[in-house]
Amino acid sequence: MTTEHTCVVYGASELVVGPGDDEPLEMCEDAAFAAVDGEVVAVGDTDEVTREYPPENADVAIDADGNAVVPGFVDPHTHAVFAGDRSDEFEAKLRGKSYQEILEEGGGILRTVGATREASADRLLENLLDHLDVMLAGGTTTVEVKSGYGLDIETELQLLEVIERADETHPVDLVPTFLGAHAVPEGVSTDDYVDQVVDDQIPAVESQGIAEFCDVFCEEGVFSVEQSRRVLEAGREAGLTPKVHAEEFTRLGGSQLAADLEAASADHLLCATDEDVEALLAADVVPVLLPGTAFGLGEEYADARAILEAGGPLAVATDFNPNCHARSMEFVQTLSCVEMGLTPGEALRAATSGAARALEREDGTGRLEVGAPADAVVLEAPSSAHLAYRFDTSAVDKVLKNGEVVVS
Ligand code: NIG
Ligand code: FE
Numbered sequence: 001m002t003t004e005h006t007c008v009v010y011g012a013s014e015l016v017v018g019p020g021d022d023e024p025l026e027m028c029e030d031a032a033f034a035a036v037d038g039e040v041v042a043v044g045d046t047d048e049v050t051r052e053y054p055p056e057n058a059d060v061a062i063d064a065d066g067n068a069v070v071p072g073f074v075d076p077h078t079h080a081v082f083a084g085d086r087s088d089e090f091e092a093k094l095r096g097k098s099y100q101e102i103l104e105e106g107g108g109i110l111r112t113v114g115a116t117r118e119a120s121a122d123r124l125l126e127n128l129l130d131h132l133d134v135m136l137a138g139g140t141t142t143v144e145v146k147s148g149y150g151l152d153i154e155t156e157l158q159l160l161e162v163i164e165r166a167d168e169t170h171p172v173d174l175v176p177t178f179l180g181a182h183a184v185p186e187g188v189s190t191d192d193y194v195d196q197v198v199d200d201q202i203p204a205v206e207s208q209g210i211a212e213f214c215d216v217f218c219e220e221g222v223f224s225v226e227q228s229r230r231v232l233e234a235g236r237e238a239g240l241t242p243k244v245h246a247e248e249f250t251r252l253g254g255s256q257l258a259a260d261l262e263a264a265s266a267d268h269l270l271c272a273t274d275e276d277v278e279a280l281l282a283a284d285v286v287p288v289l290l291p292g293t294a295f296g297l298g299e300e301y302a303d304a305r306a307i308l309e310a311g312g313p314l315a316v317a318t319d320f321n322p323n324c325h326a327r328s329m330e331f332v333q334t335l336s337c338v339e340m341g342l343t344p345g346e347a348l349r350a351a352t353s354g355a356a357r358a359l360e361r362e363d364g365t366g367r368l369e370v371g372a373p374a375d376a377v378v379l380e381a382p383s384s385a386h387l388a389y390r391f392d393t394s395a396v397d398k399v400l401k402n403g404e405v406v407v408s
Contacts (some may be wrong), residue, residue, distance in 0.1 A: 009376060156180050
């Protein structure tokens with residue numbers, strides 16, 4: 001006979017269940033949830049839930065003691081697997097150099113590519129696991145990670161393999177994305193490199209069988225709309241769902257491309273117009289906003305309110321990469337409120353169920369409703385608004401993944 005693993009979290013001042021109908025979030029007060037074998041089986045009043053699932057009989061019992069409990073955060077856009085350091089570029093940018101100038105001089109992405117190609121797989125894994133530890137301690141329980149610092153078959157496959165190994169060893173769930181079209185390596189024309197991605201890299205990624213999404217940096221001076229389309233169509237043929245880095249520095253047409261291809265998401269959107277937003281929403285493409293990037297580069301933020309007012313789903317993410325050294329989904333929520341005008345509830349929804357939608361997770365990830373994975377964050381704060389409101393230290397106290405305590 002197999003025994004069940006039970007988990008009860010009770011005494012929450014407020015428990016965020018998921019998105020609400022009229023409000024951004026559905027919440028219960030004086031609430032609890034119970035999980036069996038990692039899946040939520042009951043949510044509601046503490047009295048009712050604990051009557052059915054007494055804490056004294058549970059394998060894991062947590063008294064939230066008047067603090068808020070929310071779903072684990074989902075970070076749907078990161079470039080977390082790389083080697084090397086680019087903190088000196090931060091100084092160059094402060095002195096007025098632009099991101100694109102640095103890239104044109106062989107810095108930026110290409111510099112990280114150099115350091116990543118030199119690094120061993122074990123070193124890359126160690127780096128990634130360190131970042132995941134920080135993310136998990138900050139309440140992130142699911143994270144998308146892109147390749148893209150290899151730009152050759154061998155290294156791109158190695159990066160995807162490192163992501164898979166990290167997924168096997170770390171409590172955070174990883175979602176692997178192939179981003180061979182992240183930049184054009186030195187010594188090759190863009191068209192020739194697109195041929196390499198389409199003819200060599202994508203078939204190799206398909207037979208490796210790890211990646212789930214295919215992304216492309218559709219940007220002036222990087223990949224044009226037509227080149228991006230070739231990559232994403234080839235990816236789709238190989239079973240990889242499209243995602244697009246769209247309208248980050250220029251309005252090139254990545255949103256329309258994402259809409260045409262029915263991509264899972266279009267990300268960045270700093271220069272997107274109302275028309276772009278309309279096209280995305282009509283095609284059910286989730287807009288993913290990355291306010292940390294705008295913050296770090298001193299750029300204008302994306303128009304989050306326009307997306308919500310157009311009735312769209314919305315996701316936010318860290319975009320963690322050497323140009324945006326941000327692993328905290330709490331800080332992303334702070335920026336979402338202070339700089340993009342979201343309410344704390346809207347920001348938390350975008351960081352949980354909205355983000356899960358950008359990753360096409362349909363198993364309840366990003367929610368604490370019956371049937372969902374029991375991925376939860378217990379705060380050391382009486383309301384979930386503290387996630388955005390507090391920006392000096394983390395409001396996260398404990399983290400549960402599949403009903404197990406992974407941060408205490
Ligand atoms: O999403 N924009 C392209 N890619 C990353 C930056 C990567 C880097 O600078 O290393 C982004 O911001
Ligand atoms: Fe990115």
